[in-house]
Amino acid sequence: xxxxxxxxxxxxxxxxxxxxxxxxxxxxxxxxxxxxxxxxxxxxxxxxxxxxxxxxxxxxxxxxxxxxxxxxxxxxxxxxxxxxxxxxxxxxxxxxxxxxxxxxxxxxxxxxxxxxxxxxxxxxxxxxxxxxxxxxxxxxxxxxxxxxxxxxxxxxxxxxxxxxxxxxxxxxxxxxxxxxxxxxxxxxxxxxxxxxxxxxxxxxxxxxxxxxxxxxxxxxxxxxxxxxxxxxxxxxxxxxxxxxxxxxxxxxxxxxxxxxxxxxxxxxxxxxxxxxxxxxxxxxxxxxxxxxxxxxxxxxxxxxxxxxxxxxxxxxxxxxxxxxxxxxxxxxxxxxxxxxxxxxxxxxxxxxxxxxxxxxxxxxxxxxxxxxxxxxxxxxxxxxxxxxxxxxxxxxxxxxxxxxxxxxxxxxxxxxxxxxxxxxxxxxxxxxxxxxxxxxxxxxxxxxxxxxxxxxxxxxxxxxxxxxxxxxxxxxxxxxxxxxxxxxxxxxxxxxxxxxxxxxxxxxxxxxxxxxxxxxxxxxxxxxxxxxxxxxxxxxxxxxxxxxxxxxxxxxxxxxxxxxxxxxxxxxxxxxxxxxxxxxxxxxxxxxxxxxxxxxxxxxxxxxx
Amino acid sequence: xxxxxxxxxxxxxxxxxxxxxxxxxxxxxxxxxxxxxxxxxxxxxxxxxxxxxxxxxxxxxxxxxxxxxxxxxxxxxxxxxxxxxxxxxxxxxxxxxxxxxxxxxxxxxxxxxxxxxxxxxxxxxxxxxxxxxxxxxxxxxxxxxxxxxxxxxxxxxxxxxxxxxxxxxxxxxxxxxxxxxxxxxxxxxxxxxxxxxxxxxxxxxxxxxxxxxxxxxxxxxxxxxxxxxxxxxxxxxxxxxxxxxxxxxxxxxxxxxxxxxxxxxxxxxxxxxxxxxxxxxxxxxxxxxxxxxxxxxxxxxxxxxxxxxxxxxxxxxxxxxxxxxxxxxxxxxxxxxxxxxxxxxxxxxxxxxxxxxxxxxxxxxxxxxxxxxxxxxxxxxxxxxxxxx
Numbered sequence: 001x002x003x004x005x006x007x008x009x010x011x012x013x014x015x016x017x018x019x020x021x022x023x024x025x026x027x028x029x030x031x032x033x034x035x036x037x038x039x040x041x042x043x044x045x046x047x048x049x050x051x052x053x054x055x056x057x058x059x060x061x062x063x064x065x066x067x068x069x070x071x072x073x074x075x076x077x078x079x080x081x082x083x084x085x086x087x088x089x090x091x092x093x094x095x096x097x098x099x100x101x102x103x104x105x106x107x108x109x110x111x112x113x114x115x116x117x118x119x120x121x122x123x124x125x126x127x128x129x130x131x132x133x134x135x136x137x138x139x140x141x142x143x144x145x146x147x148x149x150x151x152x153x154x155x156x157x158x159x160x161x162x163x164x165x166x167x168x169x170x171x172x173x174x175x176x177x178x179x180x181x182x183x184x185x186x187x188x189x190x191x192x193x194x195x196x197x198x199x200x201x202x203x204x205x206x207x208x209x210x211x212x213x214x215x216x217x218x219x220x221x222x223x224x225x226x227x228x229x230x231x232x233x234x235x236x237x238x239x240x241x242x243x244x245x246x247x248x249x250x251x252x253x254x255x256x257x258x259x260x261x262x263x264x265x266x267x268x269x270x271x272x273x274x275x276x277x278x279x280x281x282x283x284x285x286x287x288x289x290x291x292x293x294x295x296x297x298x299x300x301x302x303x304x305x306x307x308x309x310x311x312x313x314x315x316x317x318x319x320x321x322x323x324x325x326x327x328x329x330x331x332x333x334x335x336x337x338x339x340x341x342x343x344x345x346x347x348x349x350x351x352x353x354x355x356x357x358x359x360x361x362x363x364x365x366x367x368x369x370x371x372x373x374x375x376x377x378x379x380x381x382x383x384x385x386x387x388x389x390x391x392x393x394x395x396x397x398x399x400x401x402x403x404x405x406x407x408x409x410x411x412x413x414x415x416x417x418x419x420x421x422x423x424x425x426x427x428x429x430x431x432x433x434x435x436x437x438x439x440x441x442x443x444x445x446x447x448x449x450x451x452x453x454x455x456x457x458x459x460x461x462x463x464x465x466x467x468x469x470x471x472x473x474x475x476x477x478x479x480x481x482x483x484x485x486x487x488x489x490x491x492x493x494x495x496x497x498x499x500x501x502x503x504x505x506x507x508x509x510x511x512x513x514x515x516x517x518x519x520x521x522x523x524x525x526x527x528x529x530x531x532x533x534x535x536x537x538x539x540x541x542x543x544x545x546x547x548x549x550x551x552x553x554x555x556x557x558x559x560x561x562x563x564x565x566x567x568x569x570x571x572x573x574x575x576x577x578x579x580x581x582x583x584x585x586x587x588x589x590x591x592x593x594x595x596x597x598x599x600x601x602x603x604x605x606x607x608x609x
Numbered sequence: 610x611x612x613x614x615x616x617x618x619x620x621x622x623x624x625x626x627x628x629x630x631x632x633x634x635x636x637x638x639x640x641x642x643x644x645x646x647x648x649x650x651x652x653x654x655x656x657x658x659x660x661x662x663x664x665x666x667x668x669x670x671x672x673x674x675x676x677x678x679x680x681x682x683x684x685x686x687x688x689x690x691x692x693x694x695x696x697x698x699x700x701x702x703x704x705x706x707x708x709x710x711x712x713x714x715x716x717x718x719x720x721x722x723x724x725x726x727x728x729x730x731x732x733x734x735x736x737x738x739x740x741x742x743x744x745x746x747x748x749x750x751x752x753x754x755x756x757x758x759x760x761x762x763x764x765x766x767x768x769x770x771x772x773x774x775x776x777x778x779x780x781x782x783x784x785x786x787x788x789x790x791x792x793x794x795x796x797x798x799x800x801x802x803x804x805x806x807x808x809x810x811x812x813x814x815x816x817x818x819x820x821x822x823x824x825x826x827x828x829x830x831x832x833x834x835x836x837x838x839x840x841x842x843x844x845x846x847x848x849x850x851x852x853x854x855x856x857x858x859x860x861x862x863x864x865x866x867x868x869x870x871x872x873x874x875x876x877x878x879x880x881x882x883x884x885x886x887x888x889x890x891x892x893x894x895x896x897x898x899x900x901x902x903x904x905x906x907x908x909x910x911x912x913x914x915x916x917x918x919x920x921x922x923x924x925x926x927x928x929x930x931x932x933x934x935x936x937x938x939x940x941x942x943x944x945x946x947x948x949x950x951x952x953x954x955x956x957x958x959x960x961x962x963x964x965x966x967x968x969x970x971x972x973x974x975x976x977x978x979x980x981x982x983x984x985x986x987x988x989x990x991x992x993x994x995x996x997x998x
Contacts, residue, residue, distance in 0.1 A: 058933035490935030
C-alpha cells in the first residue's frame, strides 16, 4: 500500500503510528480534490482544543455535527490500532432530539451548545449522551492491510421504568417508555462511509472487502433513582468492517480468528450481498476519480466551471470592503478570484482600495448591467482563458439593477456556475433609500443572499424595521447581519452541492420596465487635489455637503500626516481611514448623487489644486 | 399522575428546566441520562508536561516574509498545472524549471542545468533558471534569524527556513548580515519548516556561506528534497526529525506535525521556546498544521512557565481543515482563545486577518513595511521582535 499521502515518506518503520491522525490525514489529503469534497458532501472539520485528541466535522447528509474522539490507541505485534468514539450532535432544531435523552435535549438548548460541541473531547461526560458507536482503525506492521470497523447499535434504547414527569404531573416520558431510542448505527455509518471514501482516495486503492457481524446487544433500563433494572429486551449491535490492501490480513487485523464467522463477507464484486447503503457508497470507487467523472451519476461533483457571484448593493453599502474579505478568504485557500468591476465616475476608485490590484479586470466604463450587458460573457470567457479562476465576482455598480442582467446570466450557464446574487444593504440608510429608489428595491428583490451591513450603526428597533421591510421585498433570500462588511465569504457559497437549480434565476422579475441609473437621474463628478488637504477643512466640507450628494469617496493626503487617507461618505455619514499603503497618484474625490450642488467641493478643489 | 396523559415535549420540558421551573423535578424524577452508570466512563488523558528546560529570551529577525510578489501569478501557475495536488517540482518554477512550460518541469531537468554552479555561483545559477521558469520575477522567500539567550547568558543563533529566490535571499541575507554570520559559523543550525518552494528551495544561498551547518528537516521530505540537499553542496550533518518533540537546547524544542500540504508536500516542523517567568513562545514557517493544532499540541505535551502562552511569530496559515461552520472565523477565534501576549505575524497570515487581530484587540507587534513588505500590520522584512527581556 502506498501511504505517502498520509504518513511521512522517510519515517522509521519501528515507530508507533498515530492512527487517528492517519485517518484525519486521509480526509485532508482527499479534500485537496474539490471533486472529492463534493462527492461525499464534506463540509469541513475542526480540531478539538485542550481535550483528548478529537475532531468535529460536518457532512451534507445530516444537519448536525459529528464528533470523533480517540478512546484508545496502541501498537502491538499485529500492527497499529486505535479506537475512535463516534458522536453525533443534532442541530438544535433537529427532530432526532425527540428520540434522544432529556440531558441531550437540555444540552442542545443552551447558548453554549455549539462551543461545547467544538470542545466535546475535553468533556466526554457531557458528550456521552451523543455517542453513537465506536470505530476501530488498524494498520498491519507490514503496511499491506488497513481496516476500519464500526460497531454501533441498530437502535440505541434506554427505558425509563418509572417515567419522567414535570412539576404539574404531566408525563414527559411515560413509565416504561424509552427515554432514548435512536438509530445509532445509521447515523454513525454516514460519517464512517465518508472517512472510508477518503481512505480509498488517499491510498489510491479500492476497498477490497466488506464484512458484517450482527450480535445481540442490550437495551438499558433505569429506575427513578438511577439504578439499573432488568429488562428483557434485545437490541442488535451491527459491526461493519471495510478492508483495504490484503483482504486476509485486513480481516485478521479487524477481527481475530476467534471471532465468529461474519454474517456477510464479500468483495466489491458481490454488492448484491451488501446492505443498500453500503453497496451504494462511493468508497468502492474514490481511488479513481477520473473514472467516476465519466459516470452520469457523479456529474454534479465534476463541474469545473468557476463560481459566479453577482455582488450588488446601493452606493456606499460596503461592496468594496466585503470584496476585500472575499479576496483574502480565497487567497488563503490558494484559490484565484477574478473580479469584473466597473465604476460610475471617471476614476476606478475601488481598484485603488482593493488589495492586490492584479486580480481586477476592469471592463469598459459605465454600467455592466445596462450598457455593457452584451459583454459579460466575453469578459467571463477572457477571464477563464487567462486565469481560470475559482470564483468570478461580477461587481455591479451601486446604481445597477440586477434584473437587467438575469437574461445575460442565463447565457453564462455553460461558462460559470451562478452561485448567488448577493446584495449588500446599508442598514442605517435602508429605510429611506428603499422608500425612494426603485433600483435599491430591485437590488433587494433580486438577491439570493442579503448582507445587512453596518448593523453597528443602527438601533435594534430600526434593525427590526429594516429586516421586516427586506422580508417584505424578498422572502426567500438568506439574510445575514454584518458590521464593516465583515461577513465570512463562505456564507455565500452554497455548499449544498447537489443543488442543481440556478438560484439567481428563481426570482420572477417584476413586469414593469427596470430602472437604470440614467432613469433615476444620478450623476457623478470627480475632484482632483495636488496638495494635502487640511483635516479641518475636509471635515467641514463633508459635514456641510447637501443631501443631494449621496455618496462621496476617494483618496486624499492630509496635511501633517504621512499616509494618504481614504474618504468614505454615505448620506451624511463620513469616515476617514488610513490607506495603509503609499499612494503616488493624484489625490481625488468622486461625488455621486442627484441634482448636486457641489460648490463646497469646487471651493476645496480650488484651494488644494 | 396519570399513566396515559402525555403532552409535554422534551424540548418544552428542558426549556422549563433551563429557566428553573422544574429544577425540583429534576432532582427527584429519574433523570436517567444524568446517571453516570448510563454511559461508560472514558479515561481522562493527562497533559504530558514534557519539561524541555528554560531560556531567558528569544529575538527573531525577519529576514524575509515575502514569499512571492504576485499572488495571482502564483495561484494561476498552480491551477494551470492542474491544481493543489500537482508535485511542486513539476510546476516549472525556478530552480527546477526546464523551459517546457506548465506542469512539464522535473527535478532532474532543473537541477542538471545548474548543479555544477551550486553553491558557489548562485547568481549565475539563478540567471540560467530565470530563462527557463514561469514567472521568474515572482519568487521571494521566507526566512528568519532566531537568537536565543540561555539562562546563563550564552547566546545561540539559528535560521528557520532559507527562502526561495537565490537572488532575493542573497540580498536579504546581506541586508541582515546573515552571510557573514554563516561564514563565521555563528549560526548553529538551519531548520526547514517544510519542503515548499518558498521555505526550502533557496537552500544553496545558505550553503554558499556555510555548507556544514547542522540541518533539520521533517521526515515527510520526499526523495527530491533530500537529493536537493546533496545537490546544493551540503556536507554537514543532516537530522531527519522523526519524533513529535526534539529538544535542541534548554528551553528550545522542535515540534513535528504530520500533515499533508498542497502540491505534494508532507509535514511541518515548528519551534517552541519556554521563556523564564513569561511562558511559551511558538515560531512557525507557515503553520500548515493550523494554529489550533499547533497550540493544542504544545498545551497537551509541553511544560512551560506560568502555564502561559506568551508569544507567537511567523506565518499563521488558516487551518488545513476548512471549518464546518462557514460563519466561524477560525484563525481569529482560535488565536484569541490562547491568550498570547505578543504576536508577530506575516507571510501567509493574510493582511485582513492581521487587521482583524488588531481590531479584536490582540497584542500584535506592528512592523515598518520596509523592503517590499506590504503592510505595517505585518512584522515585515527587516523587522525584529523580542520575547523575554
